[in-house]
Amino acid sequence: MLKHSDIISLIDSMVLALRKRDGIEDSLIIGIHSGGAWIAERLHHLLENPHSIGMLDISFYRDDFTQIGLNPQVKSSDLPESIEGQNIILVDDVLHTGRTIRAAMNELFDYGRPNSICLAVLLDREGRQLPIQADICGMNIHLAPHQQVKLSYVDNEFELKNISTKPSDT
Amino acid sequence: MNSPTANKHxxxxxxxxxxxxxxxxxHxxxxxxRILELxxxxxxxxxxxxxxxPLLRGKTVVNLFFEPSTRTRTxxxxxxxxxxxxxxxxxASRMSTTKGESILDTVYTLEAMHVDLFVVRDGAxxxxxxxxxxxxxxxxxxxxGDGRHAHPTQAMLDMFTIRHYKGAFENLKIAIVGDILHSRVARSQIHALRILGVKDIRVIGPKTLIPTKIESMGVVPYxxxxxxLDGVDAILMLRLQHERMEGQQIPSQQEYFYRFGLTSRRVALAASDAIVMHPGPINRGLEISSRxxxxxxxxxxxxxxxxIAVRMAIMSLLMGGQNSMGGKK
Structure with a gap:
């Protein structure tokens, strides 16, 4: 549904919006595995951020793991720099129910107390189940409740795929 | 093998x-x-x-140990x-069972307090x-750990350790050394190794401590x-409960160490990158040299x-972490 060039220009627009924020030069960029990782890397590169990039795998922090199960290969979170007192840009691909972001913030607070967290997402879709909003968003999209999209990055090409199940399957 | 007939269902x-x-x-x-990967x-x-x-927040786990243990319980x-x-x-050996309450009554009482997971060890x-x-x-x-039957989490941490150092199981040669007869660890290790695809499993020990017809479990006695030990990739030592068997199943500690103690000379008979494992606690100078x-x-x-990681994996899988979606959302 979205091609590589579309996604690149969406990320460029996110960079423009991020640059307008105070203290952006000194923020820590942290991506959420796996969809947020590539976007975070690109933002990190385009913003010429001086800090090491961080990655979170929030699988062990999900509140719904008994419903969706545990991914057998959870990546370890990697936060190379202390987040204590830092301004953080938290990056994910799609903001939907808000549960991933809730879990990510819980995990972040296990590492320290950040000064602020700014949420940057590529796509914002409706269906929020928690009071969580994006501060920076590439694009708002409308999807039916049963539809799922997933960002992949293969051969240096971004691709946003529709991996929806039919309504009858859900 | 006098194992209880636990069934798959x-x-x-x-x-x-x-x-x-x-x-x-x-299994x-x-x-x-899946346990090893998680x-x-x-x-x-x-x-x-x-x-x-926070995976098991709000869940209650009872370690119900009818047999003393420090390391496993910890x-x-x-x-x-x-x-x-x-x-x-x-x-529990110091508690209600000594007052005559049956094991099941103890468990029913705890269950009435809404326990989610029991971890049970018993000598039977x-x-x-x-x-x-x-x-x-x-x-x-x-x-x-139950009697001589099984100690499956110990076996799984052993499998994890083997996989970590040696990679794929299929072409490995594994030796289990010591008191195979009384060992629930050995039994669980043999089953797990077989299920995971190891073809060359050897059990090593004195005839008095290796069950007859052990070949039926798919292993070769030495x-x-x-x-x-010739060419093996991993040496799995067992603890010898010498206090119970001296003069009966083993002649003397010195004689046992001479014939079945793991020394540097014997380690050199295995593959040059072989790993040495032991479930602990070790008897230095009896089954294994300090060196x-x-x-x-x-x-x-x-x-x-x-x-610890293996037990975390087993607990979180049993407590709901294995829906068919496998964490994909």
Whole structure:
């Protein structure tokens, strides 16, 4: 549904919006595995951020793991720099129910107390189940409740795929 | 082998997922592999400053130990606490059972307090299974050692350690050394190795400590340690309960060490990169020399570390972490 060039220009627009924020030069960029990782890397590169990039795998922090199960290969979170007192840009691909972001913030607070967290997402879709909003968003999209999209990055090409199940399957 | 007839239907759900973990023998290769893979994910958490994850928050785990144990109980307790569960340790041999209450009455009483997971150790074979059969459908049981029958979490941490150092199981040569006859660890190791695809499994020990017809388990007995160790990739030592057997099954400690003690000379008969394992506690100078136990090929302490990650994996899988979506959302 979205091609590589579309996604690149969406990320460029996110960079423009991020640059307008105070203290952006000194923020820590942290991506959420796996969809947020590539976007975070690109933002990190385009913003010429001086800090090491961080990655979170929030699988062990999900509140719904008994419903969706545990991914057998959870990546370890990697936060190379202390987040204590830092301004953080938290990056994910799609903001939907808000549960991933809730879990990510819980995990972040296990590492320290950040000064602020700014949420940057590529796509914002409706269906929020928690009071969580994006501060920076590439694009708002409308999807039916049963539809799922997933960002992949293969051969240096971004691709946003529709991996929806039919309504009858859900 | 006088093992109780635990059945597959007790240990797995109708769609093949882990329900109780009472043995290694009643589980599929897929489920055992899943435990090893998830344990890999937990390894890195042990190195974090904050070692806890909120996965089992609000769940209650009871360590019900009818047989004394420090090491196993401690690793189960740490594993449950790192998953944020509430843990209660009951050393039941000193409690109600001495007042004449049956094991099941003790369990029913605890169940009435809404326990979610029992970790059970007993000197009698089949206790964990007995408890699993009498609990409501949503309560889980892990066997932390029952008599001579099984010690499946020890076997899984051994499998994890082997996989970590040696990779794929198919072409490995593995030797298990010591008191095979009385060892629940050996039994669980043999089943797990077979299920995971190891073809060359050797058991080494004196004739008095190796069951007759052990070949039916798919292993080859060796009564000469030097021959048995030839070219193996991992040496799995067992603890010799010498206090119980001297003069009966073994002639003397010195004689035993001479014939079946793991020395540097004997380690050199195995593959040059072979690993040496032991479930602990070790009897230095009886089944293993200090030089080997503390030597470069020994992975005895990493085994302990791995035991926590493996038990975290088993607990979180039993407590709901194995929906068919496999965490994809």
């Amino acid at each position: 007790l240990e797995t759900t109708a769609d093949g997922q882990l329900k109780h973990f009472l043995s290694t023998s009643n 599929s290769r897929e489920n055992l592999t 344990a890999d994910s937990f390894i890195s958490f042990g190195k974090r400053e904050i070692k806890k994850v 690793t189960f307790e740490i594993a449950a606490k790192r998953l944020s569960a509430d843990v209660i340790n009951l050393n 074979s089949g206790t964990a299974e007995l408890i699993a059969r009498h609990l409501p459908d949503d309560v889980r049981v892990i066997n932390a 009564y000469d340690m030097d021959k048995g 080997v136990a503390d030597g470069p090929q020994s992975v005895i302490l990493p085994q302990v570390t791995n035991g």
